[in-house]
Amino acid sequence: xxxxxxxxxxxxxxxxxxxxxxxxxxxxxxxxxxxxxxxxxxxxxxxxxxxxxxxxxxxxxxxxxxxxxxxxxxxxxxxxxxxxxxxxxxxxxxxxxxxxxxxxxxxxxxxxxxxxxxxxxxxxxxxxxxxxxxxxxxxxxxxxxxxxxxxxxxxxxxxxxxxxxxxxxxxxxxxxxxxxxxxxxxxxxxxxxxxxxxxxxxxxxxxxxxxxxxxxxxxxxxxxxxxxxxxxxxxxxxxxxxxxxxxxxxxxxxxxxxxxxxxxxxxxxxxxxx
Numbered sequence: 127x128x129x130x131x132x133x134x135x136x137x138x139x140x141x142x143x144x145x146x147x148x149x150x151x152x153x154x155x156x157x158x159x160x161x162x163x164x165x166x167x168x169x170x171x172x173x174x175x176x177x178x179x180x181x182x183x184x185x186x187x188x189x190x191x192x193x194x195x196x197x198x199x200x201x202x203x204x205x206x207x208x209x210x211x212x213x214x215x216x217x218x219x220x221x222x223x224x225x226x227x228x229x230x231x232x233x234x235x236x237x238x239x240x241x242x243x244x245x246x247x248x249x250x251x252x253x254x255x256x257x258x259x260x261x262x263x264x265x266x267x268x269x270x271x272x273x274x275x276x277x278x279x280x281x282x283x284x285x286x287x288x289x290x291x292x293x294x295x296x297x298x299x300x301x302x303x304x305x306x307x308x309x310x311x312x313x314x315x316x317x318x319x320x321x322x323x324x325x326x327x328x329x330x331x332x333x334x335x336x337x338x339x340x341x342x343x344x345x346x347x348x349x350x351x352x353x354x355x356x357x358x359x360x361x362x363x364x365x366x367x368x369x370x371x372x373x374x375x376x377x378x379x380x381x382x383x384x385x386x387x388x389x390x391x392x393x394x395x396x397x398x399x400x
Contacts, residue, residue, distance in 0.1 A: 127169035127208070131371050135164040137262040140278065141270055143388070144340070146395040153270055160226045160269035163219045164262055167230045170212040171237040173205050178241050187301070229265040233258060248311040252294065252320065256286035277335030284327035288354075289370045291321040292361050300365075325354050342394040349387045356380055 142148050142157040176183065176195045183189040183196035194200035216234075220227040240254045263282050267274040295317040298309045332350055336343045356379050360366040366373035374380050 127212075128172050129165075129169075130375065131168065131172070132165045133371050133374065134259070135161050135168060135262060137259055137282065138164050138266040138269075140263050140282075141266040141272060141274070143391050143395065144275070144278065145270060145272055146397055147270070148392065148395075149397060156223070156269045157266055159219075159223060160265050163216060163223070163226060163230055164233075164265060166212050166215050166219075167234055170209055170216070171234065171241070173209045173212070174238065175241050177202060177205055223269060225268045226265050229261055229268055233261045233265075236261070245306070246308050248308055251308050252287060252290045255290040256283050259283070259286035275335070275339070277331060277339060281328055281331045281335060284324050284331060288321055288324035288328055291317050291324055292357075293370060295321060296361060296365070325358070329354060340395070343391060345394065346387055346390045349383055349390060353380065353383045353387070356383060 138161040139157050142153060145153075147153045176193055180193075180195050180202075183193045186196070190196050195202065195205060216227060216230060219230075236254060236258065240251070244254045245251050260279055260282050263278060264274050294306075294309065294312060295314055297306060298312055298317065299314055302309070329347075329351060333347050336347060356377070357373065360373050360377050360380065364377075366376065374384070
């Protein structure tokens with residue numbers, strides 16, 4: 127289920143923060159419930175992915191030891207039972223939040239197509255991963271019954287493309303084409319270009335969004351810029367980035383930057399009289 131990866135589902139909470147309604151209990155509960163459902167859904171996709179890639183993972187120097195199915199710590203029948211339970215939780219969530227679960231079903235279908243087909247198509251594979259993050263933000267907006275900002279959507283897309291490109295780069299540089307079939311269709315130089323373009327786009331669109339719609343958040347732009355610089359340092363000099371979550375959790379400067387960014391956003395958007 128990879129609970130460490132659940133940090134990615136923090137994107138679901140972005141609309142709660144940016145609407146400035148983070149003091150309203152009903153909004154908080156709706157956003158947290160959507161985040162919980164996305165944690166369940168993402169865990170289900172990991173199980174399907176691991177069952178699909180079990181033979182390839184067994185030949186991988188790291189995944190053969192860390193992936194429960196590939197290492198033999200968990201059997202396929204056990205994994206399928208857990209998968210059924212997770213799907214059951216999502217079905218139960220339909221009763222409480224049908225619109226959110228509709229987005230989650232779209233996410234599940236997208237990842238099924240990715241696992242069995244799109245993961246081996248260059249460029250499409252990176253965009254599929256990135257769209258999954260946009261769906262997280264969209265689910266957060268749906269949970270609150272607010273429209274998803276176009277600025278937020280395109281910024282999330284660019285940031286996710288950056289993280290996905292860096293992940294592919296590090297996989298290719300570290301293990302060659304052994305880890306994924308699609309890596310044989312990339313080069314480190316090409317992926318570096320993708321990463322640079324995506325990082326620039328994320329900063330550009332985020333800055334435009336802040337300047338035009340949330341000028342009180344201008345203080346957060348330097349934090350975003352520092353975070354991008356620091357993450358690239360972690361990738362280039364400390365050999366991180368193959369797992370964005372691990373890179374974040376292992377680097378105290380990135381953690382402090384994220385915490386400061388969240389704090390600055392809340393401070394800037396704190397409701398008047400709240």
